[in-house]
Amino acid sequence: MANIAQAELYLVNLEPEVKRTDAIQSFVCQETPILVLTDEEGNIGVGYTYTIGTGGSSIVALLNDHLLPMLIGQDADCIEHIWKRLYFHTHATAVGAITSLALSAIDIALWDMRCKKANLPLWKLAGGAKSEIPLYTTEGGWLHLSPEQLVDDALNVQAQGFGGSKIKVGSANIADDERRLSAVREAVGDNYHIMIDANQSFTHDEAIRRARVFADRGITWLEEPLPADDISGHAMLCRQGSLPIAVGESLYSARSFREYLQMHACNIVQVDVARVGGITPWLKVAHLAETYNVSVSPHFLMELHVSLCCAIPNSRWLEYIPQLGPLTEETFHIINGKAQAPELNGIGIEWDWKAIRAKNRGRTVIKR
The missing domain is CATH 3.30.390.10 (Enolase-like, N-terminal domain)
Structure with a gap:
């Protein structure tokens, strides 16, 4: 000891x-x-x-x-x-x-x-389910960007082998959101994933209205359409069924995820290892989601989440937002749009x- x-x-x-x-x-x-x-x-x-x-x-x-x-x-x-x-x-x-x-x-x-x-590296000690995880990017999809800028970024990462892009939505007018999504879809084709994120900005009626419009653009998921504590509202949207619903970045305990899963209020779990309290509860949430046949695509913290995604069988995507570059010797390796599980012993981060x-x-x- x-x-x-x-x-x-x-x-x-x-x-x-x-x-x-x-x-x-x-x-x-x-x-x-x-x-x-x-x-x-x-x-x-x-x-x-x-x-x-x-x-x-x-x-x-x-x-x-x-x-x-x-x-x-x-x-x-x-x-x-x-x-x-x-x-x-x-x-x-x-x-x-x-x-x-x-x-x-x-x-x-x-x-x-x-x-x-x-x-041992974390991904092996915590489960060792896979050696790589597909990437999608959020870094080029922010709300202030023009349709032309969104298209340029999506085409760039698509050429690198990334599987998708996340586009922020919640513009004052639904037509502005639709214009941005349509431009990207037309540019990348039908086989590229487009995720959208409302950051808890919609009311129930607005979420229903926009989800129906967004669904026509072949959207992979609608993220945080409502305030995170509105479990029943998210359950309603899941029953309504226009788009898969993703939640998790604003939940701070494993029990909160249990309630979402029990109420069938989400289709994708986006548990954040820092916000949920660490690796110990993160793994519990991921394994709980597996029992509901729900995939995990964690929020942010890609330098650590790459190892956790590779530890579990039900991870689907890793979110690409560079975070620790100024503080690390190197980030993880990417091959054909997939993040490779780190072989460095520990959590996989080499600090500077x-x-x-x-x-x-x-x-x-x-x-x-």
């Missing part, structure tokens, strides 16, 4: 590589807490989490003031025990976004340490510590 002896926490801010807008917000800054755990034998595990502009300092405060002091001295191999212990310690704020995002940094670091001690220390906004160390 090797107990955790030290926790070292960094906070790095990253500007998006391109302008990112959707129907309700702009992605102005990625606050990225990075956690390094060391056990008594010198084994190291690295985890991280993120925000899209606000809350990073709150995550750091929760980790420093409450979670990391409880973590020191715990057996690093007992990941389930640690997750439950920290979760119940924060019962007054769980389930909540800040708490789940803080828990995920710890859980991911523990899994990274476990994999390195086992001399010189860059992290240069961009760090505040380092804290907690020791036994």
